[in-house]
Amino acid sequence: MxxxxxxxxxxxxxxxxxxxxxxxxxxxxxxxxxxxxxxxxxxxxxxxxxxxxxxLKGSPELIVQKMSGGRHELIPVKISKYIAGIPGVSSVEPHYWGYYYDALIKANYTVVAASTPLSRNNRMLLGRLPEKDETGVVALGREVAKARFVDLGGTVALLSSAGELLDFEVVGIFEAESELLTADLVVIGLPDVIKLFRIPDGLATDLAVSVSNETEAPVIAAKIRTEFPDTRPILKNEIIRTYDxxxxxxxxxxxxxxxxxxxxxxxxxxxxxxxxxxxxxxxxxxxxxxxxxxxxxxxxxxxxxxxxxxxxxxxxxxxxxxxxxxxxxxxxxxxxxxxxxxxxxxxxxxxxxxxxxxxxxxxxxxxxxxxxxxxxxxxxxxxxxxxxxx
Incomplete structure (x- = not known):
């Protein structure tokens, strides 16, 4: 043709x-x-x-939570010594965080204690992140700042579990590589998180376990579960599969x-x-x-x-x-x-x-x-x- x-x-x-x-x-x-x-x-x-x-790129390979009645509760920090002694574990860091309901705008915030990994994984838009042991200052996600009509240098008040009103100066408004992480995020110093949620001494929200070889994480998780049956080790891969x-x-x-x-x-x-x-x-x-x-x-x-x-x-x-x-x-x-x-x-x-x-x-x-x-x-x-x- x-x-x-x-x-x-x-x-x-x-x-x-x-x-x-x-x-x-x-x-x-x-x-x-x-x-x-x-x-x-x-x-x-x-x-x-x-x-x-x-x-999840910069997150630890393993998160250890304590369970009671099928629900997550505060975990004793002292068990981190045993976990740190397991071969293949490079570090164990207690995490302090919680959810705060703001009755003013009828929304939930994720309140996190300032830490070094958080500083590494986020880039600031304005200002800075609070130091780990600093009090009275806060860094907000952009959407929280918009909802509360505050800017850098403004003041945000949060009501603690004891009924005490805590005032914080806004020193930073930030975003991460993904704003899915930071939209509802509130970052304050560790002493303020403990005071806001009335976390008892010797307890943390969960434990972040970093592993030298990621392929060994399931074995380490099994050892933790055997030694502490009331805990739930969560692998990073499990979180990824859940998102998927x-x-x-x-x-x-x-x-x-x-x-x-x-x-x-x-x-x-x-x-x-x-x-x-x-x-x-x-x-x-x-x-x-x-x-x-x-x-x-x-x-x-x-x-x-x-x-x-x-x-x-x-x-x-x-x-x-x-x-x-x-x-x-x-x-x-x-x-x-x-x-x-x-x-x-x-x-x-x-x-x-x-x-x-x-x-x-x-x-x-x-x-x-x-x-x-x-x-x-x-x-x-x-x-x-x-x-x-x-």
Whole structure:
């Protein structure tokens, strides 16, 4: 087949698309909507997972918590001496933190004691972080500062568990590599955390265990669990799997909510695959009668299906990218972030998984092209006179 023949087929394909422009435009819109919804969910869930990986990048390999009645409670600091003596453990650090409910704005804060790892993992926007043993000063997440209408040098009051009002000067407003970590964060000195939550001497919220060789973490966790049966060692890998499962489940839930649109696309593809319209059959019969080969007709239908499906796919993916990474995924982000009064207001760093894009294309573009070619092939191998008579 010469180059001119291919050009003629392409030209006729274009004319055929324009003749049925309203029908093709409807297909294009439905196809684009399906790709947009699915692409947005894939981009968003994958980016959230990558953000979670950034958060956990500098975290310890093992967190040890004490359990009572299936609930987390304060852990004795003295057991850190035994844990530090386990071969493979490089350090054990008690962590002091808790959740504070602010009745003023009806939101929960995460209050954390200032520490060296926190200083390493965060970059300040304004000011500084409190020192570990400093009192009366606080560093706030940007969303907490906005909610309380305070800026650098302002004052924030927190009510302690003893009913005492504690005043703090704002010395820093900060963010991390991911604002998912810092949006609701309040950082104060260790003495203030102990006073705010009335933590008894010798107790901590949990113990952070750093391991020299990460592959030994499960063995170390088993030793801790054997020696202290009322503790729960949590591996970093377990936290990562939890994030992966949560975002995967939530993205699946959103897809379920839009199942109607998916069903509409399936019906559309099935309608295409089940046969051609009388007009399309007549067109194929005329083309066969004037000398077109079966291969010419299949090529025309291939380009027709490719033009619609690929245009819809690219448009849907581009719109999904803009929606997620430029407009913060305003349609789907609340469902994937979870419920909170203080939502992290941040712009996701673009993380795109080529495998997901390829999978999305294989589930949309390829089936549509196949559903276009197969009925056309059946009509093309039939006698032209029979096809035109229907």
């Amino acid at each position: 010469s180059l001119n023949s291919h050009i003629n087929v392409l030209d006729f394909t274009l004319q055929s698309l324009l003749r049925r422009k309203f029908k093709n435009l409807g297909i294009l819109l439905v196809f684009t909507l399906i790709v947009f919804i699915t692409g947005s969910i894939l981009f968003l869930s994958y980016s959230f997972k990558q953000e979670a990986m950034l958060i 499962a949560v975002f995967g489940w939530r993205s699946g839930l959103i897809v379920t909510l839009f199942a109607g649109a998916l069903v509409a696309f399936i019906i559309l593809a099935w309608d295409k695959a089940s046969g051609l319209s009388a007009e399309e059959k007549k067109e194929i019969g005329i083309l066969k009668a004037i000398g077109w080969e079966t291969s010419d007709i299949l090529e025309m239908k291939f380009w027709e299906g490719l033009a619609i499906s690929l245009s819809s796919f690219l448009l849907g993916v581009i719109l999904a990218y803009i929606h997620v990474y430029l407009f913060g995924a305003s349609f789907f982000a609340p469902a994937l972030k979870g419920w909170s009064v203080i939502y992290p207001d941040f712009r996701l760093v673009p993380f795109i998984d080529p495998y997901q894009i390829a999978m999305l294309m294989s589930l949309t573009v390829i089936p549509y092209i196949a559903s276009t070619i197969i009925p056309s092939w059946k009509a093309a191998i039939t006698d032209p006179d029979e096809v035109m008579r229907g």
